[in-house]
Amino acid sequence: MGELVLNVNGKPYTVNAPTEESLLSVLRNHLNLTGTKYGCGEGQCGACTVLMDGAATRSCSIPAAAAAGAKITTIEGLEQNGKLTVVQQAFLDEGAFQCGYCTSGMIMSVTALLGNKHASNEEEILGAMNGNVCRCGTYPRILEAIKRVSGHATGGGAL
Ligand code: FES
Ligand code: FES
Known part of the structure; x- marks a missing residue:
């Protein structure tokens, strides 16, 4: 056991x-961010x-201790003052989920993608999202949601 301090969603x-x-x-188990x-x-x-x-970071694959000192954002930390980000809103508007199990991971990956640079074409988007799996096969709608917001990318501030 060890004590560590994590900065999660600004706290x-x-x-x-x-x-x-x-x-x-x-x-999930200590901070109840499920x-x-x-x-x-x-x-x-x-x-x-x-x-x-x-x-974008696979949280299953790193020890929490390795995240100490970093600014961690989870799906719960995206919405601000009751307002969804444009990525979240696009997933809703496009109905880009079925069971929803993959959705938070998808949204976090898209947020990282569009926060870093403008994803201008389908090939670039598919390459960046290649490691996110949707068992329900909702890929066409997910792609439409990403294309819907890719024009809004402004270096992270609007996402
Ligand atoms: S649960 Fe972490 S990549 Fe699958
Ligand atoms: S919506 Fe079910 S796994 Fe993607």
């Missing part, structure tokens, strides 16, 4: 956790994606 949290406990487990999902547990499906200093 500091002190957590007592085994040094090898994953960031995903700490988020919007981040457990899928494969092996870094292969993207369900557990969060932002670490703005970069």
